[in-house]
Amino acid sequence: MHKLLLAAAALPALAALPSAASAQSLADRAPALRDAALEGDTLAWDLVEGLTTEIGQRQAGTDAEARARDWAVRRLTALGFANVHIEPFDMPVWVRGEERAEIVSPFPQQLVLTALGNSGATPPAGITAEVVAFNSVAELEAAPDAAVRGRIVFVDHHMMPTQDGSGYGQFGAPRRQGPTIASRKGAVAIVVRSIGTDHHRNPHTGVQTFGPGVRPIPAAALTVPDAEQLQRILARGLPVRMHLILTPRDTGTHQSGNVIADVPGTDPGAGMIVIGGHLDSWDLGTGAIDDGAGVAITAAAAHRIMQAGRPRRTIRIVWFGAEEPGGLGGAALYARHHPQDNVVLVGESDFGANRVWRVDPGLAPANAALADRIAALEAPLGIVRGREPADAGTDLGPWVRGGVAAVDLNQDGTRYFDYHHTPDDTLDKIDLAQLRQNVAAWTALLAAAADAPEPIAGLPPRAGP
C-alpha cells in the first residue's frame, strides 16, 4: 500500500489539480501527502540552499537580516502564500569586533575563541591577566572573590551529545551564568569552554545577558580543543597569563521583524495553526541548521498542504526575527497577536535538519483522538511517541505558556551541538533525505490538524522558562 500511495502521489496531475483529489479530505490524504514529501520534496532544500547562499549569515538587527526578510517576502509571495508581510520591531544590536587570545606564559601560543553575545570589550590593545580555572559555575560561585578579582576566569564543563538535546540546558550554564557571576566577583574577563560536542577549532558563540547592574566584562568561548589545551597548560601547575583582545560593540537600536505568510483556511471559527522557525542566525556560519532548515521545512510542509487543497484551519507560517539575541521576534508576535488571533495550535522547527525521532503531541485530554491520529501518521517515519509536554520553542513558547496546544516534532540532536552557533553551521551539514523526512513529518501533522473536524482545545497556562 505504501508503494501504491507513493505512485499515486507522484502523478503530476494530482499535484497540479487539487480539486480533482478533493473528494477525500486532506486528513484522509495525510499518508499520501506525507509519503510524497518523503519521496521527493525539493522545496525545503531550495529554500535553505537559497537563503544560505544568497544571504548567508543574517544576524538579528543587521542589514543582512533585513535582506533576508526581503528575500523571504519575495520567495513566499512567489510560492503563492497569502497575506505575506513583515511585522517590524526595534531591538538593540551588539556586533562582534576583533577577537584574539594568547597564552603569554608559561607556554606562549595563540588560542582560538569568539565573543559571546553582549560581551563587554577590552581596550583595543587588550588586557593581560592571570587565569583562574573552575570546572563548573558552582565552583566559580563558591570561590572567594579574592581568588577571582583582577583575573581572567576560565570555566570548563563536559557536555556529552544527547539525542534530545537535554545537555544544553544544564551544561550551558558557563555561558549563560558564568559572565555575570565572574563580573560580580571582580574578574576582568571570562572565557568558557564552548557549549559544544565537537573537537574542531570552531568556537560556539551564543547569547548571554549580564544581570541587572552587573558591569559587562569581556566574555568569550574557547573552541573545545583550545579549552582542553588550556586545561593541559594549567595542569602543569605554573601561573598562566593570558592576553585577550575582544572589541565587540553596541550599535544602538535597529529594526528586526517577523515575516508572515498564510495558507488560508475555509473555517475562520476553527482557529489558526501557527508554525515556523527563525530567520535570523548567528554571524559566524550561514545559519543552515540554525535555523534555515526550520523555516524551510515548515514552509515546504505548508506549501504541500496548500497545493493539495484548502484546509479547514488557516496555517500561518512565521519566519521569526531576532531569535538568537533572546526570542525578541517570538515576544513581538505574541504581544501583537495574543489574544485577538484565535490560535489553537503551534509548532516550531528549530533543532537542525536531522530526522525527527519523537513526536510529543501536547494536546488537551479532549483531543486524545487527534493526538492518536497524529502519532499514528508519524510512526511510519520511524518517529516514536513521547510523553514529554510539548513546549514549541523559543519563538512559539509564549503561546504554549499562554495555554495554546502544541505538537513537538523533535529532531535528532546527537550531532546538533557539533555545529550550533559556529562557523561550521553551513549547508553541507544538511542531508537531503533527512530534510525530506522532516517535511514529511510536518506535512502529516498539518494535514491531520488543519483539517481535524473536532475543535482543538486549549490547555492550562504554564509557567515561563
Added chain:
Amino acid sequence: MHKLLLAAAALPALAALPSAASAQSLADRAPALRDAALEGDTLAWDLVEGLTTEIGQRQAGTDAEARARDWAVRRLTALGFANVHIEPFDMPVWVRGEERAEIVSPFPQQLVLTALGNSGATPPAGITAEVVAFNSVAELEAAPDAAVRGRIVFVDHHMMPTQDGSGYGQFGAPRRQGPTIASRKGAVAIVVRSIGTDHHRNPHTGVQTFGPGVRPIPAAALTVPDAEQLQRILARGLPVRMHLILTPRDTGTHQSGNVIADVPGTDPGAGMIVIGGHLDSWDLGTGAIDDGAGVAITAAAAHRIMQAGRPRRTIRIVWFGAEEPGGLGGAALYARHHPQDNVVLVGESDFGANRVWRVDPGLAPANAALADRIAALEAPLGIVRGREPADAGTDLGPWVRGGVAAVDLNQDGTRYFDYHHTPDDTLDKIDLAQLRQNVAAWTALLAAAADAPEPIAGLPPRAGP
C-alpha cells in the same frame, strides 16, 4: 604465547635490567618488544602531548621552532639518548598576516580562507576584482590570458579520502601549480579549494613556490564549505566580485635546525639506521598529527630498543626542522652527512597518528630474508605487506634517491586530510591505542633491522620527486 610474552614484558625488572634479558638478541625479542609497546607505551603520548602543549605551533624559522628545538634537546637528553645536539641551518621565512575575504556582489558575505605559503600580499586595504572559476589546473592552463587578466582566479577540485593518501599528489595541483599559472596569466590573486577532505570552516594551508621570474600574487585556500558556497554563488550566473585582504610578509633569513639523538650501536662497521619525522609545523594548528606524532613515535620506538639492550647498528633519530616550507631540514641533513656517514637504512613517520596498515620493505634483493622477517613481525599488528617501492618521505627521501634502503610503515590516511595543515591539527585528533600500534610497528622494525646479522645493502639511486 602472545599473552605470556605480554606478561613477561610487563615485568618491571626486565625493563630496568636489560642485561638480564640479553641472552636473547634484540631481534629474537622483537615480538615481545613489539607487544609491550602495543600494550602500554606511554612515551610517545608524553612526547606529543608535551610538544603540542608546551610549545604549540612551531613554524619553521620562527622563535617557536627554536623553542621546540630546545625542548627537544632537553627531553631527548633526559631520556638518555647519546649525542643529542642541534645542527642549525639558515632559511628564508614567510609569515602570515591579516586574511579576510568577502563576496561584494551579488550576495555580500564573508568567506573563510588562509594564505598559502609564500603568498604575495594585497595592499593593506585589499583588492576587489571579479572572480573567474576553473574546475582544475588544466582548465586554468587552457584558458586564454584575457579571461584571467585582472581577475581573482578560483580553482576547484574534488579530492576524495584515500587510505594511502594518493589523492594528495594529483589533487594538490591547484595549490602547488595554480598560483604560478594564475600569475603568469595576469591574475591579481588566486583562491583555491582547500586540499582537504573535511567539511569544516578550517582552511588548509600548505607551501607553494612561484616559478622563476613569476611575480608573487596573493594566494589562499578557501575552506571546503566556503569553496562550495562560492560554487553555488557562481552557479547563479551573475558576475561575482570578491574583496580580498592578505598581508603576509617575508621576514628575511632566520635559523632553523635538525635535532639529532643516537642510540649507539655495538658495530660501527654495520652502518647506521636513520629514522624520524619533522619538528616544525604549520602555524595554524599545534602540529599534533603533522608531525608531533611522527617524532614521538620514532623516538619512543628507539627508546624501547635502547632500554632493551644495545643494538648492533646505531639508530639515529632526527627531528627535522623546516619540512613544511619544502624539506629544508632533510636537504641540510643529506648535504652534511652524505656520504661520510654510513647510513644503510632510513625510515620516516610523517602521515599522522592512525594505525600503520601497510609495510613496504624497500630493501635490496640481497636482503629478501630481512624483508620477510620484518613483514612477519608487522603482520600480527594487522599490517599488510605492500609492493610499493619504499621512499621514506620529504625528510629522508634524499637518502633513498641516493641509493639507501628504506622501509615504509604506511599509516592509514583516510582521515589525515581532514586535519592536515589546518587549525584543527591538535592533540585531540590522536587516539592513544592507534599511537601505540605505531610505536609497536616501529619497535619491531628497529629490533629486526638494527640487530640484523647480515649486511644491509644499498639500491640503485633513483630519480628525485
